[in-house]
Amino acid sequence: MTGPLKIGVVGCGSIGIRGALDHLTLPDVQDRVQVTAVCDPAPGRAEAAARKYGVPQAFEDYDRMLEQADMDAVTICTPIGLHYEQGLKAIRAGKHVHFNKTMTVTTAEADHLIDEARSRGIHLVASPGQMLRPHNRRIREMISDGVLGKISWAVTGAAFGAYHENEGVRQGDDPLHNIDPSWYWRTPGGGPLYDMTVYGLHALTGILGPAKRVTAFSGVSIRERVYRGKTYPCDAHDNTLMCLDFGDALFAFVYGTFAGSVAPFGMPSFFGQKGTIVGLELNGQPFDYPGREEARAASQGDQVLLPHVKGPHREMGEAHVFEDVMQLVDLVREGIPTPATPEHARHVIEIIEAAYRSA
Template sequence: MSNPLGIGVVGAGAIATRLMAHLRLPDTAGKVKLAAVCDPVPGRAEAAAARYGAAAGYESYEELLRDPSVDIVTICSPIGLHYEQGVMAIEAGKHVHFNKTMTTTTADADDLIRRAAAANVRLVASPGMMINQASRRKRKLYLEGALGQLAWAITGTTMGDGAYHLNEDVRTGSDVLSNVNPGWYFRKPGGGPIYDATVYPLHELTGILGPAKRVTALSGIGIPEHWFGQERIETEMDDSTILLLDFGQAVHAVVYSTIAGAATEWAPSIYGTKGALVGSKFGDEPLKLEDDRLPHVSGEHAELREAHVYEDIMQLVRWVREDIPSVANAEHARHVIEIIESGYRAAETGITQELRTTFEPLALSEL
């Protein structure tokens, strides 16, 4: 394939504008072009198109899908909309990159995977944690037996207070590109820190250890309301959750998502009888090296925010152009979604949930 693929950006909020900053750089020109952006807020898509050099700005998603220059969509809308918008993209014959999280339910993820296979459409789902060289080194050490017999693991995030989303630079201005309302983050479905943030360490933990088998949890709301300017936002989604995962053979992992704490790196700590992966170190050995680079992230890309998400998009571009699948695949995303969905169910019912989904983690020969 010689012609650049046209990318349609769905939504013009925080993640979308950061991605468009990557997609307009000249080194992408031979592979992709920023074909269109859409957003339902009047004037926002047009303003984003003008700022980032998109060929078209639309108020409706349907208009973007009808644009023949759009080959791929990156869905940057609130997580609760991802399933419906994914179905529409597949039906329109567009390849899809989902920003995290791909869907809110396992059944919806099942349906997207089935529809995409039937339509010969490619799906890539962020976060592609196992593209990172440090994460791959951790998986390799585990498979080689460097940790000995596994014992337990812990990982998580402390984004539950919502302060990050309330104070982003796209929220605190007065024009249409800098007054984006973050209310979705606190509402059902798809809001809350697990779908938005803890999805990262969940992807890395399962990418290293493989699929989990069971989950139980405790969960609740610690901060019942937030304010965005003069607007009161009621917290609907739990902001404080502790998951306990069972990987079999008496290997358990704590995964937390809370309103406060001292989490660093979002990287799991995994303990065994011979050694431990603590954050991005194996003993005194650093696993995250200064010259590590994602495959498509170089030059100016490395200085911009959300470079890892840009990489996930370029993984999809490579798949479509060169028929090389990505490890940021929908099956791994579905398994993480089932952990999250089942965790909430376990917290509500008090019953440990059996997990039915699986995926193929990286083999030693791939590392």
């Protein structure tokens, strides 16, 4: 296509603001992508976002947005449990779709979206695009080249903590700063596996390939959480430990918990006959990869090495989300393929679903 991709932001919460609107409305990308509509059901939020970011159209109703907005694509920035229904409606309306993580809750939902998009010539991109990061590609090369010898096991995971409660967009009283985080604690789509462990799982399977078997223990540990004086019941699993089998007796320990981590966030560690990779170190020493020194000096770390994170984006939060949206932009406008595929996201969802089924 010629001209910029017209995109709508679905959900003006934390990720919609920090990962999409903050980035996509900057002058440096307007020749490639323009935000033409925003949507959020919270009273006044879409209108407030449209005013702040200079977006022409604002909607509280998603169906009206799909019918009336001038847009070619959407980025879905809503709670994970809504992704399938909203994605399916967008595909059937002829819109290309970027899904924030996790694309869907179930494998069947992911399969349906992929099939519907393929049959209609619609492009999908699914976050997180972990294999866009140079260090992950370098780790894959080193393992393939035998630098670690035969791999015994790997580990990755994440802990919830109180990260979401403490985000700045949730501390005020106006529509753009009173965003309720309680969906993270409820089914469908809540819990650390779908929200945080997904990063490490995308990296792990991007490096080692698909898992073959999964077994797990899982449950709900914290049954109530308090946010701004209100108590919320919690039914999403917040304490999951799983073991993945990659074949040939290569295993991985993966966790999504309410507290405690043993691996750097989103960065699997690998243990082999000849050595180990922990974070960005090979046998205790930093390993080389394109842009290593630049990333070490940057306030946003290795996000500055992502292909579209240039200029002002380098100092901004959630630049990896912006990068994944730009992957969709390039795919639609220029046919440039991306590693942030819905098929990879589907496999990660398959692992999460298998873990819950096992538990």
